[in-house]
Amino acid sequence: xxxxxxxxxxxxxxxxxxxxxxxxxxxxxxxxxxxxxxxxxxxxxxxxxxxxxxxxxxxxxxxxxxxxxxxxxxxxxxxxxxxxxxxxxxxxxxxxxxxxxxxxxxxxxxxxxxxxxxxxxxxxxxxxxxxxxxxxxxxxxxxxxxxxxxxxxxxxxxxxxxxxxxxxxxxxxxxxxxxxxxxxxxxxxxxxxxxxxxxxxxxxxxxxxxxxxxxxxxxxxxxxxxxxxxxxxxxxxxxxxxxxxxxxxxx
Ligand code: SF4
Numbered sequence: 001x002x003x004x005x006x007x008x009x010x011x012x013x014x015x016x017x018x019x020x021x022x023x024x025x026x027x028x029x030x031x032x033x034x035x036x037x038x039x040x041x042x043x044x045x046x047x048x049x050x051x052x053x054x055x056x057x058x059x060x061x062x063x064x065x066x067x068x069x070x071x072x073x074x075x076x077x078x079x080x081x082x083x084x085x086x087x088x089x090x091x092x093x094x095x096x097x098x099x100x101x102x103x104x105x106x107x108x109x110x111x112x113x114x115x116x117x118x119x120x121x122x123x124x125x126x127x128x129x130x131x132x133x134x135x136x137x138x139x140x141x142x143x144x145x146x147x148x149x150x151x152x153x154x155x156x157x158x159x160x161x162x163x164x165x166x167x168x169x170x171x172x173x174x175x176x177x178x179x180x181x182x183x184x185x186x187x188x189x190x191x192x193x194x195x196x197x198x199x200x201x202x203x204x205x206x207x208x209x210x211x212x213x214x215x216x217x218x219x220x221x222x223x224x225x226x227x228x229x230x231x232x233x234x235x236x237x238x239x240x241x242x243x244x245x246x247x248x249x250x251x
Contacts, residue, residue, distance in 0.1 A: 068174035071100060077171065078151050084167040086152035086160070091116045096147030096175060103249055104144040105181035106130070107172070108224065109190035110160050116153035121146045122225070129225040130187075133238065137246040145179055147172065149194045165194050176217070183248045184217055185241075188224030195219055206241060209248070220245050 068074050078095045081087060094111040097120050106122075114124035122130045131141055150160040150168040160168075176184070186192045189202045196210050202221060210219040222241035223234050 084164040090152035098145035102145040103182040108187045110150040111153040126225040192221045
């Protein structure tokens, strides 16, 4: 409440009515007398702009509650994810490509140089060899779903660290759940070890059909195409793996 003296002073500078902020409704016009509004330049009184929506993508951490119930949710969350250090080193995220209702899901270890540039897993020479391996059992790239254990390129193509694999596992599990494949082809050591919680050599893991932990999805392990390019003699073993894979898909 203003004293008589204060009210006298306000009247002297042209303010005939005073509404205290605490009791004012909203807006600058409501707390200023018509006299004050008249002496201000046009546009000087503006209502407070509503708070803007944050435009920066919200970081997604492994501990953050995120909804991954649809492909849109999964893909958006991957693109916004900063849950591990790999996010700051990659050119772009590589969520995966192919048929989202495929019987066969192929899981490699992580994007390499070409994949990081193109935003698609298994491109370049390794990808071309994988395509040929698929063609050998009558499949094309568009008929399978291809992704990796981690969706961001590890620097200098190093193996992804354990915490990075764990952070990205949220997305991989969500993708597996959406696709519900008949069989998974695990490509290379990092993929096999991560999927099967194993530390065994690939040469041993490829000898049997495994089961994805906490699921009934069979997992066939095979050599990574990059390894086959360096070691052509292992291609005959990979061919046996593809034939086994074909048998599972034909059941
Ligand atoms: Fe997120 Fe996976 Fe990329 Fe790590 S690798 S930042 S968990 S999307």
